[in-house]
Amino acid sequence: MAAADLPIKISELFYSIQGESTRAGLPCVFIRLSGCNLRCRYCDSQYTFPDGESRSISAIMAYAAHYPAAIIEVTGGEPLCQTNTIPLLRKLQEAGRTVLLETNGSLDLAPVPDGVIKIMDLKCPDSGMSNKMRLANLQHLSPADELKFVLTSRRDYEWAVGIIRRQLPEALSTSPLPAILFSAVPNKLEAAVLSAWILKDQLPVRLQLQIHKIIWPESERGV
């Protein structure tokens, strides 16, 4: 089967403002794939767990082509659960698009094509999933990639600080570090409290807020 005909299970396709990452605020096409191998306690994307609608890579490309100036984020669920995600990423790159891959850190990042911007969401202890993390993935991060921590508690914060002060520099001994993003789980940890911790410890991290939820508080995805 030609790569363009390969099927992908989709939860939703939509065009909105990127709410997170260093590209927050940019127009973005979201390709949200269905299925996830984890069950984080705070998950706000449980609707992606069941099998979604099957679409060919060429159909997804045709949707993205309606928004040629937008960046593209492939997300989930966990997009690397589907083997056809890698050819999808390649096809989007061949079309000249800027492609972000949001991934939960538990599956091997080695097959991800060079040039795809990886946003690795490393799960902290209070997600209940930190024992599933594949810390060897840290060595696959480049300065163009991003490492994200979603924090529920002081325990999560201290775990994340340990990763960025010890494991990350060891894994990337000669490279500049990727961008590091800290965000607080709503109703669990106040952004002001997290901000105070970051400032006190003088961490080289970026606090991120989910700006799509500020713009459209009634809608998970905006628009």
Ligand code: SF4
């Ligand atoms: S990895 Fe993401 S989609 Fe999967 S359970 Fe965790 S928060 Fe939900």
